[in-house]
Amino acid sequence: MRSPSLRSRGEEQIRDEHGVPRGSLLGFWRWAYSQTLDNALRGVLAEYLVGLALGGPDRDARVEWDPYDLTTPDGVKIEVKSTAYLQSWAQKRKSTLVFNIPETNAWDSATGSWGLSRARQSDMYVFCVFNAVEPETADPLDMTQWDFYVAPTSRVNAALGGQKTVVLSSLKSRVAPEKVTFTGLADAVRRAV
Template identity: 45%
Template sequence: MAIARRSGDELIHADGRTVGKLADFWSWACSDLANNTMRGVLAEYLVATALGAATGTRTEWDAVDIRTPQNWRIEVKSTAYLQSWAQSQTSRVSFGIAPASGWDARTEVTSADVLRSADVYVFCLLHHREKQTLDPLNLDQWTFYVLPTHVLDERCRLQKTITLARLESLKPLKTGFVGLPEAVSACAEGSRHHGGQAPDDRCRAT
């Protein structure tokens, strides 16, 4: 089913009477941006926005999280030190990287192969550590790590999760929000040239 993008001004109504707006529901349901679910969706939106791929609507189930105008397939993973709930200490930072049998939303076919379908992984860390000033909408509180998928396949083939320290040992491109397009481009083109000379040495397995 084709999903039209909504503005938030759409009316919620019953018996011909308006009882609210769609934006009211969004505010009620989606204001907790620090919980795992909404933070993950926000991270996807931030990466899609940086890459010019945030038109239309998010596809809930697909083999990859983002498909860019350049036909790059991007997987987005997010984590944070702070959560919405009470914490006695900050959370241990790790990301999920398990291969999967992805369902392609365009073809409605589930792959028989268990693999990592993306060209590039973008790991999004909400790095801020003070709850009183935590603001996921402040992009200065985020750090992004960009890595070609082939590096994960070569160095972490069957691994299901990866710690931040292990991720950093793979030498991803580390960037803020503004640098995401350049970092993803370098790694995506590096993936296409894998097996030959990659355009950016930092986007190759060592």
């Protein structure tokens, strides 16, 4: 069932109490979501990019509190994590490439309740690294500026246990994810299953 709050065209008008148009949903999207170097928004963009690489996002709109980010057509649950050297603010040095990978209690939006046991909720991880280092040429929409690493959650669990974060170098040496390009993501996910 489609939520009445789900909007997809962007043409929808924002009206004042007299019914006078004051803006549009597209205007809000441009205002709120155009800074793709912002670390919080970049994570959402990474989810969308992985969804595109897998044939298109698996639903009409992102669900913020789902226990994982995407589902493949054959039911594989994917968690997408992102990191970058650059941020949207002034930096004295490049950021360390760190991913958050904590075990969580799953939220069930159908029942409005949390699961009882902590675990990594997905079958697969896709770790996305925005690898640009020069702010003047950084473009999160350019897939040549991204590296993608794919690993089954079982391997993340075996190598990292209950660890809550992992730096890229440790991820590569301990988990040994497959490094791929954007166009190689779908095949890498299929291989990792």
